Amino acid sequence: MNRRTLLSTAALALTLGFGTAAAAQDVTAGFIYVGPIGDGGWTYEHDKGRLAVEEAFGDKVKTIYQESVPEGADSERAITQMALSGADIIFTTSFGYMDPTVSVAAKFPNVKFEHATGYKTADNVSVYSARFYEGRAIQGHIAGSMTKTNKIGYIASYPIPEVIRGINSAYIHAKKVNPDVEFSVIWAFTWFDPAKEADAARALIENGADVILQHTDSTAPQAAAQAAGNVITFGQASDMGDYAPMPRVSSIIDNWAPYYIDRVQAVMDGTWETKETWDGIGPGMVGIGEISDAVPAEVKAEALALKDAIAAGDYHPFTGPLNKADGSVWLAEGEVADDSTLLGMDFYVEGITGDIPQ
Known part of the structure; x- marks a missing residue:
């Protein structure tokens, strides 16, 4: 040492x-x-x-x-x-x-x-x-199945590939179960600012969104949705279970503990070496919080089946046919996105309107 x-x-x-x-x-x-x-x-x-x-x-x-x-x-x-x-x-x-x-x-x-x-x-x-985008696929399925207005709001932090991947994954899977769904994205340009996050949630709700997803870190959107009533949300990074069973109907939970323990152990053992790790639902780095009883039983079963398929490697959330927002072909039927493209993702998929800030 x-x-x-x-x-x-x-x-x-x-x-x-x-x-x-x-x-x-x-x-x-x-x-x-x-x-x-x-x-x-x-x-x-x-x-x-x-x-x-x-x-x-x-x-x-x-x-x-x-x-x-x-x-x-x-x-x-x-x-x-x-x-x-x-x-x-x-x-x-x-x-x-x-x-x-x-x-x-x-x-x-x-x-x-x-x-x-x-x-x-x-x-x-x-x-x-x-691989947070795996959890976003499950959120998108639930969101698309439960929206009554067909308007889903998304509070985004910064226009980096990680966030863009999440938006795209949620949209793809919402659209699969509800072709009429529309996404509205508000860029908050912050990871953690409860006031900004609450304002973004209220703006989306006032615009007709009855589902709010977020890639920001506070529970302020959950509180805003709870105050509005009849709006569902999803916990981000942590369970945010204090807002269950409504508005928070499920969550993405980041499980860092096994990784941290492993890497500290490597330092202690003298075996630490440089590596790149990108794990998802299967290895347990991404968890799906309990799907509450506010979600219809059939939708819950479908969401859990999707989770299991992703965890087993039987399904990839970015599987073609998929086009880019400009209409150009991205993935052919059955083709799966490669990690290199996902890690550098800087485009919306077809159907999401608006520009990604530069």
Whole structure:
């Protein structure tokens, strides 16, 4: 383990504002979060993974974290400070941390870095993400089956491939069960801003949407839908079960704990090496929250069958025939999208109107 004696790890962690776990001697694992650990969504689930690391290793591992770190220059400073504090492995848990992570990693070759949802690696940088689009397919099936207005609203964070994939997957599967369905997308340009998310939800509802999907991290859209009545929603990143059985009728749950435990174990064993991980429902990185009784029994059964088919590898959510929004052919009958295209997805599928912001 790389020991630094300028300051004790605990003292420096407190100076930098990191939350700390019980003292440990073997490995220090750090986590950089884009939102607060109590956001009820994305960061909440990452922090559950951190707590699982503590539980798995006891006093052999110490964890430190910093929450609500903006993407960009602020994140580079936070990652640097965490490396200086004595962290042996650092998990940076937002797409916008990618370049800062690579930059800091070059300065700390003895520290291992793990970046969530990115694509840039180095000798001491791995990347990991989940196939959220698999869960979006199930949400889309339920949404298309349950909408009465045929208008589905989608609150999107940033126009990156991860988010665009989710929109497309949800739309494809809503359209399969309801050819009359229409999607309206509002770009919030934030991962976590309850006020903006609530405003977006209310705007979509006022425009006739009776289903709201989101790729933002707070429960504010759930609360807005609950206040409106007769609107259904889906938990994002975490179960958001406080809003079940209505408006939240199911959810996508990110399960990071097994990955975090495995990678910390690799550092302890001296077997850590750079890799790229992109897992979904089958390996358990993407979970589907309980489908509530607000969903008709037949629709629930169909959704669970779809989940099982995806998990088994018998069905891929991006299977042709599919065209792009401009009408050009993308996938022929029975053709399955390759990971390279999905990882760089920058287009809507046919039927979704509006432009993707640049």
